[in-house]
Amino acid sequence: MLNSENKSPVNRYKILHVFSRIFIYLLIIVFLTFALFPIFWMISTSLKPNADTYDFPPTWIPKKINFESYIAQLAPRDIGSSHLRPSGGLPRYFKNGMIVSVSVTIFTILLSIFAGYGFSRFSFPGKRRLFIFILATQMFPAVLIIVQLYILFHNLKIINTYYGLILALTALSLPLSIWMLRGFFDRIPRELEEAAWVDGCSVMGALYRIIVPIISPGIIAVALFSFLVAWNNLLFTLTLSIRPEMYTIPPGFLSDYVGQFTYYWAEMSAGAVMVSIPVIIIFILLQKYLVQGLTAGAVKG
């Protein structure tokens, strides 16, 4: 009796603890459902025959796994052919998206390494104002920019070219990339490259051989960020490429699947899976760097 009285507060604490654990995991499951259901539904729909996507009540899990929508997405379609089913443009959108996004990533990395290093290590008149200006470009109304950019690119005859898209999207991803990389540079002690300079290394040599390897997590963060900006952008790609041959994935999907008379939900979902899975895999592998890049500057102890 005495013994149990002694133990009871501990037991009560334990029970409370177990209950709070269960409660936490239940809540996590609720939020996980919210976050993941659309992704689950996309995968589930993509594996159904198109007719089954009109079932009501809907079937949660396909009765039979069926890859016909994926095959339809990969079958090439002639540009401008009168097609009943919208699928088949995906390989082209994918190719355009890759060319544009990879180029944007490379240019953004190069330019933001230079600029981030310049802002971190050198002092010159107007530096602070210039940095503020770069941050300020983030809140220029995107639609105002795109209206004028369209006119400008039209006059330069670079509408419907990769050059125009790459130039515009690089500029779009530069400000935050420079900001992230400057944060990484700021955390490296200056003595490192100063020692290299004393040893007769040029500024560029020291940057390339000593600094760049150290900030490689920051470079991965910038690479992931700029790739996503280019890969996912709709407004700029839609406006600056008018001909469907130049569409990247977002404008391509928009023109193929929105406002049609019949919806091919299964094929649309298969396309959605195919363009999202590579990005999700890359992101899961590299997310820790992007998280570090985005939060390091904003969160300080």
Place this chain on the structure above:
Amino acid sequence: MAKNRFGIGLKKNIFGVYLISPAIIVILFVLLWPLIQGIIYSFRHYVLTEPQNKYWVFFDNYIALFKDQLLLISLKNTFIYVTCSILGGLFIGLCVALLLNQKIVLQRVFRGIFLTPWIIAPVVFCLIFMYMFSSEVGIVNYVLQKLHLTRDFVQWFSYGTTAMLAVIIINIWAQFPFFFLMILAALQSIPTEVIEASVVDGTNIFQRFFHITLPYLKNIILITTTLMTIWNFNSFDIIWTLTKGGPVNATTTFSIFTYRIAFKNFDMGYASAIAVVWLIILTVFAYIYIRIMERGNVEF
């Protein structure tokens, strides 16, 4: 601040300007030049389909805009869209961050999973949501009926209120990961001794949240909210894919309004005037944002 505090000659400092210039040139050319042109064009008559017919109209575009009832409608819609999206995103992001900050298994895996909505292209997830919210075969209507919350099919994109609601829910889904990411990072920077000390002092979980956690989060919430306000003001993809501003302008925000005038009516002068009004509104948020981003913390 001495120029040569690191023993570097002036030559090296000029080299810094060279390093920065390529990025600056790209930004000037693609972002600043169009902005200045936009402000100039807002005082001109310029319709893309009649390129010879350009002339100065001074404030005519603005006068027309202030008489346009769409200005108030889009102002109201933008306000509702931005406010609800941010409150919803902040609330869910905060909840998920607090949950994942507990000692739980697979914390890193959960963090990765919760970030996925943020990286899928808006057009792509909007198409999936369009299927989910479709009136006759959509899973949302099915679940709502099963739960006896609605009797009939909700025609989500046919009525103003439900269309706005759907667009906001989808936007919250897309952006809560960013709130979650920033808040979780801030939570993990709270020294554990502070929490442990207050546990010893016998505080309950709510006291700890309001007196310890929330003050630590104040900065990051302000930074993230300001940044998200700016991004949401610019938000175009979700609404354009789902409703194009309809039904009857019920989801027409500033970006949709401007885009339609520019690329459906081709009235670049008028479109620029709308965007300039919007730029002026955004300047307030821009000021806060710059103060924060430049210093890395908030001091007013």
